[in-house]
């Protein structure tokens with residue numbers, strides 16, 4: 318395509334973005350273009366995984382607010398998927414958006430040479446809201462990138478080379494992060510990957526102790542134990558009380574860094590600002606992300622205890638990483654406004670209170686449909702419903718979608734559907750979700766003869 322045609326094509330798209338009100342013709346164009354371009358230019362495989370395509374005609378998202386995602390034609394969905402934990406403060410939270418706009422009005426990205434002040438303010442704020450002596454921050458752009466930094470920092474700080482991770486774990490899909498991953502389907506195409514990893518049973522601290530002890534016995538040195546305080550992608554697996562504390566004791570005993578991946582559990586989602594606070598445990602390194610940018614900007618990072626920031630790093634601060642966009646001003650502005658919104662509005666408390674209401678509703682549905690639902694679990698607004706089979710779960714997720722409720726059940730894995738709505742979801746919306754789920758369950762039960 319010639320550049321003049323590219324320009325004309327893009328003029329059309331930019332007009333859509335700038336438009337206050339799209340015409341029906343424009344909406345039709347956007348819908349058709351989206352389906353065609355996803356298939357041709359994004360990935361020929363994606364469309365069949367989206368409920369928004371497999372149910373009726375394609376639903377293209379265009380606007381959102383609070384707990385609601387809206388399609389081009391004004392179709393409304395109560396968002397219980399919550400971007401897998403991004404939207405704790407809601408969609409386009411007005412206070413956070415105001416701050417981002419104000420920052421954009423004077424500077425978007427940093428010079429990479431002068432001192433960018435928001436990085437410092439944000440690092441201090443993160444240290445202020447994290448437990449114990451967690452202090453030094455490093456900001457990144459995505460969750461997997463934060464995990465990479467945590468893994469590298471553990472090696473520098475301890476001199477160890479091995480990692481202990483857990484079966485079922487999810488830490489992202491970059492090469493280092495996926496090496497820690499505990500799900501075979503995500504790993505198999507990429508083996509061999511980082512070699513020095515042992516996977517142990519999640520929730521079983523004794524297994525971790527044995528793995529470390531055995532490695533030491535054969536002359537190896539362990540850098541870190543990495544765990545999610547609650548496993549998210551695995552289907553919201555909450556370990557028994559005391560697990561995190563025991564891991565802390567084991568890591569102290571063997572001089573191994575303890576990494577908590579709080580990318581999904583952090584920032585209020587489970588009812589405390591960080592899940593590790595529930596057990597009163599401070600890790601050596603903690604990752605954060607998802608909700609950290611307020612559902613508006615992508616920003617993630619790590620924070621560590623002072624002893625992790627060794628003299629080698631003080632002497633060579635570029636050693637850990639230097640991502641071009643990591644900690645840029647507009648993303649820092651979003652994270653600063655997010656932290657303020659969270660502490661001013663007791664967002665962890667809201668997650669806890671509303672989580673109890675949703676969980677009670679889901680448990681009642683489990684009692685009503687015992688042949689369909691196997692389990693309801695989780696805490697705060699990190700909840701899951703496990704179905705008797707994956708195709709049954711997908712049918713319920715589709716039934717919910719058709720009734721204007723978005724959840725995380727996908728064609729690949731719907732045995733377990735996650736509920737991670739915004740903390741700003743209203744009690745009326747929660748009641749509507751439970752009522753619509755009741756209807757969807759009745760349909761599924763009849764369809765499968767359960």
Ligand SMILES: Cc1ncc(COP(=O)(O)O)c(C=O)c1O
Pocket residue numbers: 401459460461462464487488489490545549550578579580581582606
């Ligand atoms: C616990 C945890 N760690 C890491 C990641 C990876 O984050 P990202 O998708 O931003 O790379 C996720 C994403 O779901 C996660 O839940």
